[in-house]
Every structure is written in structure tokens, then in C-alpha cells.
Amino acid sequence: MDKDLAAMRVGYGSQDPGGRYDESDLDVDELSDGWLPLMRxxxxxxxxxxxxxxxxxxxxxxxxxxHPCTRTVLCKGLSADGVLFFTNYASDKARQLEAVPYASATFAxxxxxxxxxxxxxxxxxSAEVTDEYWHSRPRGSxxxxxASDQSQPIGSRAELDAALRHAAERFGGDVDIPVRPNWGGILIRPEIVEFWQGRANRMHNRIRMSRVDDGWIVERLQP
Known part of the structure; x- marks a missing residue:
């Protein structure tokens, strides 16, 4: 298996026979209006x-x-303020961010x-931002x-399914299920944003924006 892993590779850019990749090279000029337009x-x-x-x-x-911890979450908002996601504030990630209020998020x-x-x-x-998103979610979500006390241990899948049934019975046919207390949004305010674009021979394009007191510094990085 280790040998197979060592042999795994994909060619990017002009080497890609399927033509799936954008042939235009990422350049610093594309960030003249900031990180948000290009990210969108x-x-x-x-x-x-x-x-x-x-x-x-x-x-x-x-x-x-x-110690570092990673997990996949869904971005639910992009704005000039930053990157927004939602969680139970008692979850591992929320408690860790409360203790060390700094995060890294990678879109691959x-x-x-x-x-x-x-x-x-x-x-x-704010509670208003959380409320607006909450009421856009499907009823099941x-x-x-x-139903879920996020990140807390539970004995079995059956117990988890039972908790969901209990939640459904609790709210019956109510359309307006209220926001669960201690649940809401977390915003990452970007200080560093790095864009990566795959290129042939592992000579990838990397452009990094870093916030400074009077604006942003834009730099090309070696791959």
C-alpha cells in the first residue's frame, strides 16, 4: 500500500489530458480588489x-x-467581514475557538x-444573523x-435516532422551531488568505494576501 501511495499523483495545468483545469495563470493582479471577489x-x-x-x-x-484539530464544516456566508459557519457553541470546535479565538479554514x-x-x-x-440562517434550514436540520449534544459521547446509534424522534415529537407539527440555545454562527475575520492553483511539474501558483495596519500585502510564494 505504501508503494501505491508513493506512486499516486495527478498532473495539473497543460499536462492534464482532460482539459479540466484553467490554463490562465493566477497572478497578483487578480487580487487588486481584495480577496473576496476572487474567492467568490x-x-x-x-x-x-x-x-x-x-x-x-x-x-x-x-x-x-x-494540539491541532481539524474537521470539515460548511461555509454558510462570505462577505467583506469574513467566512461564516454555524455550530453548537458547546461543540469541541466552538469551545476550542473560545479558548484560542483564531482559526484556519481550507477550501480544497x-x-x-x-x-x-x-x-x-x-x-x-449576532443573534439576528443566527436567527436568519436558522430559519432558512430544512426542518430536519x-x-x-x-437532538444532538454535539461532540458529547453517546452509547449507540439507536440512542441518537431516539433523540431525533423525541425532538420531532416535542415540536410536533410546529413550523417555527426556535433556535436552540447556545447554537449560532462563528465568523473568521481573514488576516491571511492564500490562493493555490495547480500547475505542471508541481510548479504551482501560490498568491498570499496578508493584512497589515494600513491595508494588505500581496505576495507570490514559491510552491
Whole structure:
């Protein structure tokens, strides 16, 4: 298996026989209007290419021992303020971010050979923002949020399914299921945003934006 892993590789850019990858090279000029317009364009490109869950991102935090922890969550908002996701505030990731309010999030769109990593401090969003998103969720997702004490141990799948049934019985046919207490949004305010574009011979394009006191620094990085 190790030998097979060592041999696994994909050629990007002009070496790709399927023509799936954008042949135009990423350059610093594309970030003249900031990180947000380009990130939105790449997100749309990923969606148009039918990448599964193009808003999925690997969220990195640190635990109380200072050890890194990662998991995949869904981005539910992009704005000039930052990258938004939602969670139970008692979950592992939320408690870790409360202790160390800084996160890294990576969007990896492998089929189109693009990736974006966002790093920065985090903050909880207002109850109004949470309420607006909550009521846009499917009923099943809202019931699931009530049923699950996120990140806490449970004895079996049967117990978890029973908790969901109990939540459904509790709210009956109510359309307006209220926001669960201690549940809401977390915003990552970008300080560093790096764009990666796959290219032939592992000579990838990497452009990094870093926030400074009077604006942003844009740099090309070696792959």
C-alpha cells in the first residue's frame, strides 16, 4: 500500500489530458480588489464544475494542550467581514475557538486544481444573523440540532435516532422551531488568505494576501 501511495499523483495545468483545469495563470493582479471577489469567483467555478459541496472547508483549531484539530464544516456566508459557519457553541470546535479565538479554514477543490486557505481571529455573530440562517434550514436540520449534544459521547446509534424522534415529537407539527440555545454562527475575520492553483511539474501558483495596519500585502510564494 505504501508503494501505491508513493506512486499516486495527478498532473495539473497543460499536462492534464482532460482539459479540466484553467490554463490562465493566477497572478497578483487578480487580487487588486481584495480577496473576496476572487474567492467568490472560484467558489462559483467549483459549483459549475459540480464539485461536491463546494462550500465545504477543513476547519483547524487547537485544543487545550495546544494540539491541532481539524474537521470539515460548511461555509454558510462570505462577505467583506469574513467566512461564516454555524455550530453548537458547546461543540469541541466552538469551545476550542473560545479558548484560542483564531482559526484556519481550507477550501480544497481538487477536481479544478484550486485551493484557498483563510486564517484569522474569530468571533460569534449576532443573534439576528443566527436567527436568519436558522430559519432558512430544512426542518430536519433544525430538529437534528435540537437532538444532538454535539461532540458529547453517546452509547449507540439507536440512542441518537431516539433523540431525533423525541425532538420531532416535542415540536410536533410546529413550523417555527426556535433556535436552540447556545447554537449560532462563528465568523473568521481573514488576516491571511492564500490562493493555490495547480500547475505542471508541481510548479504551482501560490498568491498570499496578508493584512497589515494600513491595508494588505500581496505576495507570490514559491510552491
Amino acid at each position: 469567483r472560484w467558489m462559483v467555478t467549483a459549483a459549475d464544475a459540480e464539485v461536491a459541496e463546494p462550500n465545504a472547508m477543513a476547519l483547524g483549531t487547537v485544543d487545550v494542550q495546544g 477543490w481538487v477536481p479544478i486544481a484550486r485551493q484557498i486557505t483563510v486564517r484569522g481571529p474569530v468571533e460569534r455573530v 433544525r430538529l437534528g440540532a435540537w
